[in-house]
Amino acid sequence: MRYLPLTEADRHQMLASIGVSSVDELFRDVPQAARRSGPVEGLPNFAGELEVERQLSAMAAKNVAVGSVPSFVGCGAYKHHVPATVDYMVQRGEFLTAYTPYQPEISQGTLQVLFEFQTQVALLTGMDVANASMYDGATSCAEAVMMANRLTRRKKAILSGGLHPHYRDTTTTDARFIGFEAVAMPAAPRGGEDLVSLIDADTSCVVVQNPDVFGHVRDYTDLAQMCQTKGALLIVVVTEAVSLGLLTPPGEMGADIVAAEGQSLGNALNFGGPYVGLFAVKEKYVRQMPGRLCGQTVDADGRRGFVLTLSTREQHIRREKATSNICTNAGLCALAFSIHLSLLGEEGFTKLARINHVKAVQLADRLSGVKGVEVVNETFFNEFTVTLPRAAAGVVEELAKRRILAGVPASRLFPNGKNGGQLEDHLILAATETTTESDMDALVKALSEVL
């Protein structure tokens, strides 16, 4: 077996050093009844690379890769072009195969990356500080709510109807099991919800998304002020990080916590994971932050260096008194995010955001010319909602047969009767820098034919 360096001769010598006659003897503390008599039945024996490649490639070939067809699928995960440098650097073994940087003297690479990542996230979100990443945007959102509960000593979160339903559900799962209240507003495809009047003396936070799941962009400055007046925190969720290159950032609107998904930068779609959660806060809340933090310090020779810090918040020190049970972050995805953003820089990132917006404007204009299609949004970044004359799910299926991925039917995210439902005819479409004229042509043509 190619991954195992021990030879039979080694094994014999080693058993002799230990003073036993077989490896089985080393398992003698395992109850006999739980020990298998031999290798697992049903699983074939070891296989060479070629054989494994064949098996997995056969599965991969059954999927329609987004890059191979016109695709307008978004809703929290976006197809962007990732420069070749990113995946090359991420695969350097010194990054790929290192553990959490517990020994900082020999982990300065990972640590400096995290310090730079934290700075980039703080800049993007317009916040004071950011942590070293979370599992994904949805878990960031749930952790943000729990952090707001700790900070305000209140236990009710108000979740906007424009919040991605997966983020809502992740938060309500924690609400159920951890013991707080999460008031989820009905789906709001056209906005217009009154969140302010719901804020009461028990409200720890209001959670809004920008752009929201239907694509609308909003200025939350007034809401931030109302929250502050009523002693609640404003949490702003961002599922499309590229939007931060064009829109006023949440920090400037007065957000207390930003919970975001960073997949759009540096990371592949990966059928939903792994992604990278971003988490940024106002400076005064740092010590209640969940997750890992990297900080600057000096070494014994007085040279600048970096370490994991404020770990007195964390489970391996605090055990049952920790701010969160989180152990890992999304290190490698954070690295990919950071490299992509380093390549883009100020000029590239802001330009990329504008290109995304322009593509979406073009797409919206094209679609509004299709009979039966109504563009719902007056405002959007690179994603918007349309209504169709019939159920969107069926239309999407039909177009999939023509090898066009037409977007996300709202009914997939908001099943009937749940949190508003009644969105069968709503379709959410995204355009990015990867969307071409011919992609739009194909979509418009196919829609005109099936509607």
Next chain:
Amino acid sequence: MTMNSQGRPSTPAGADTAIPETVTGNRGLQIEEALIFEQDSPGRCGVDLPEVPATPMRLGAVKPRARVGLPGLSEPQVVRHYTRLSQKNYSIDTGLYPLGSCTMKHNPRLNEKMARLPGFADVHPLQPESTVQGALELMDALAHWLKTLTGMPAVTLAPAAGAHGEMAGMMAIRAALDHRGEAGRTRVLVPESAHGTNPATAAALGFSVDPIPAGPDGRVDLAAMTAKLGPDVAGIMLTNPNTCGLFERDIRAIADAVHGAGGYFYCDGANFNAIVGRVKPADLGIDAMHINLHKTFSTPHGGGGPGSGPVVFSEALAPFVPVPYVVHDSNGFRLVEGNGQGTAFGRMKAFHGQMGMFVRALAYILSHGADGLWQASGDAVLNANYVMARLQDTLTASFEGPCMHECLFDDRFLKGTGVTTLDIAKALIDEGFHPMTMYFPLVVHGALLIEPTETESKAGLDQFVLALKSLAVRAKEGDVAYFQGAPRLTPRRRLDETAAARKPVLRWTPAAEPALAAE
């Protein structure tokens, strides 16, 4: 005098060979690297993008952003930056990484190649199911093998990491208890040797944590544990093999006692790599167990994630799994996504789980096969016992063997020397090894927890043993200054962690502005 191939002396007589202070601060291959923010030149860009057509924006009241503040670098600068940074990291590709309970084994590159196939990497989680049948098939295949390897009837692939898996498992236990109408069961027993995530998870979910002391043999004290059982006990969270590297011999009795008292048995499966393919957790009385794919199934740790923490469930807990999960019928594979169906709960994160990690784990399982997994866990245990045997006469083993995949020593061998476990670890760095896990588990003093894994050769282990033994001898000889000054040969010497925590500097700020510090 050594000679190079052309016969010239490589070191002329009389040369000064002391290590110099260099003008640049660089030291040969170790190159000092500024932050990206310190390499900024406005207008420079590492990506070429087309010009943006002038189109009226649709941003409503939201103002276009004036400036983000990101630095401008070219592509070669970026490549050099991250290459230089990578060279300041130790990694499993570099050498032995015997971090106990963290399981740093070889990460096969085939797995990376497979995860990058466009059919897996370039697939959107919300595409129509008809266009992702292969992705769902892969999830189903991994689920099948995880159930087969553990003997457990149900599995969720949703959790994003081991600690997230603990959450899923303990939520399932809470849901099952509530379903039984036993909301009053709020106490969870957790051995003192447990990973910090165990008590943190239980406490986060509103359980009270009741610690169980370790017996003199490093295992759960069965009598002490049984005495703590009662009608308010929700269950036990037990790591097996435990963090002392020992198999809990009484595990069946523990499971029976907990079940008899109406509780559930959560097993922390972080150390499943010791027994995979050889022992069926189902036969141990377990109700839920998470599996860290990055430990047992070699997905890369990436400097701290991403992880993936599937959880297997017993028949009793199977109805209480989180969504989404994959089902298979005559129409092919399908995702069950909505919650509120029956007793399932969730969701726990966006989308369907860490797909990229699933591909790697399945590639690992198929590559090893039944005989390879049998050999892998056997070699992992053999390597750990070999290290334990070789170090027995120099270091102080905390408990009698055999151990499983890791061996535990404490700092009694350093008594009176003035040298600490931390000092030994730092000196080991200069010898070219990543240190073992230090000061964990908490049940012994000054713990040194060594986990070699099955992907280390005997020669590599012999060199490690030699280094550790000679350090132990040096410590006993009283060379305290040597240890306290270590490491000396690293990109950085010991770092001041106290200063970092007292006045946190968590981001770069332009020199003109005062550094940002938390209150």
